[in-house]
Amino acid sequence: MSGGDSAVEITGRVRDASGAPVPGAHVLFTDGPRPLPDIAAVTDAEGRFSLGAPTAGRYTLTCRADPLTGPPGTAEATVRVGPTPSATAPGPVRIELTLG
C-alpha cells in the first residue's frame, strides 16, 4: 500500500494473552520515517496481517482488537526495516503482537 517504489512487507500475527489468534483486529502505522498512506490492515481468521513499509527506517505499529469479533485489547511494537540492495528482493519483516 505505497507509491511507485516497491515496499518491504511487514507481516505478522496478532494473538491474545492466551496465544490464540485474533481475527478482525486493526493494525496501523503510528510512526515511521516518512509520510505513509493512512490505511489499516485487518487481521484474517488466523490473526495475520500485512503492511507495506515503503522505505528503510523505524516503524511503530499499533494494533486494536475488535471486541465484536474477539477479545478486546491493544498492542504496540516497533520494527526496523533495513536498506536492501536494489538487486536483491527483500524478504518480509515478521512481527508478533500480543494484546495487553
Next chain:
Amino acid sequence: MPHDPHTAVTNEPDEAAVAPVVEQETVLQPPSQGTQGDTQHATGEGLEHVEGYRRPEHFAPEAWTAPTAVLPDIGEASYGPPPPAPETVHGPDDRVQITNTTVYPWRVHCYLLITARDNARYQGTGWLLGPHTLATAGHCVYIKGSGVAGRDGWVKSIQVMPGRNGGSLPYGSITCTSFRSVLGWTQDGDENFDYGAIIAPSDIGSTTGWFGFGVWSDSDLLKTTGNIAGYPGDKPPGTLWYAARGIDSVAARKVYYDIDTAGGQSGSSVYRIDNNNRYGFAIHAYGGARVNSGTRFTTPVFNNYVAWKA
C-alpha cells in the same frame, strides 16, 4: 509517449465505462441531504456542531491573510532529510467520536473493508458524493508497490458500510466491485494523483445524501476550516471520529493540514461548510510528521468525479 496522469481508468473490462474527461469551467457540485432521517446544522464558523467540540487554536478565518510568496511544498520537504515521523495525531488528540451516525452529514461517511487481490484485508474510509459514487484514496481501490506478489492491482472487492457505528450498520453493508482511478496513480504511483472512486450497485446516496465538491484557489483554501470525519484504526473498530482545524499549506495538487487522523482514514473527505452545505476540497490520503495531507480537488480531479458520479 507521456500520458496524462489524470486519464481515468477502471477495473471494469468495458473500456467505454470510463467517460472521457472534458475540460470545463469549474463549478461546484452540489450536496444532497438525502431522503431519510435528520439533518444536523453546522455552526456558523465552518465547523460541525458537535457537543463540547471547539476547533483547536481557534481564530477567526477572516483574520487570515493569504501569503503572497510562493509556498514551499511541505510534502516534498517531508521527504527530505532529516526524515520526519508520521505521527498523524499532532499534539493533543482533538478527535471526538460521532455516535449519531444516521444523521446527515455523518451518514455520508463510509467504513470500507477492502479485500485485495491476494485476499489480504485493509480498512479505509470513503464518502458519498453522488447517488451511487463514493470518493476515496486511489490506494484504497488500486494497490501499488506493495512488494507482495499477487497483491498489486485493483482490489477484489470493498464492503461499503455507510454511517457504521461500531457494531451497528444502519444502512447495511454493500459489496462493491466497480472502481475508478487515474493513470497517475495506477501506473506511476504518484501520491499527487492518489484518488479514486467506488461505484456502488445501488443508489444508497439517495437515502443517505452526499457531499458536494469543488475547486478553490490557494488563498481561499488557506483561510478555510478543514473538517474530517472517518474511521481511524486506533479507535474502537468501526467507530466514526471527527476533527477540524485550519489548512496548513497548499500545493498544486495537495492540501496539507494538522487535522488529526490515523491509519484507516485514507479516503476521508476533507471538507468545508458554506451556508450549511458541505463541499469536499481534498481526499485524505497520507499521515505525516507535522502535517497530514490529501489529494486536492483541481479541475481535472473535479471533472473525473463529475464523470464518475453520472
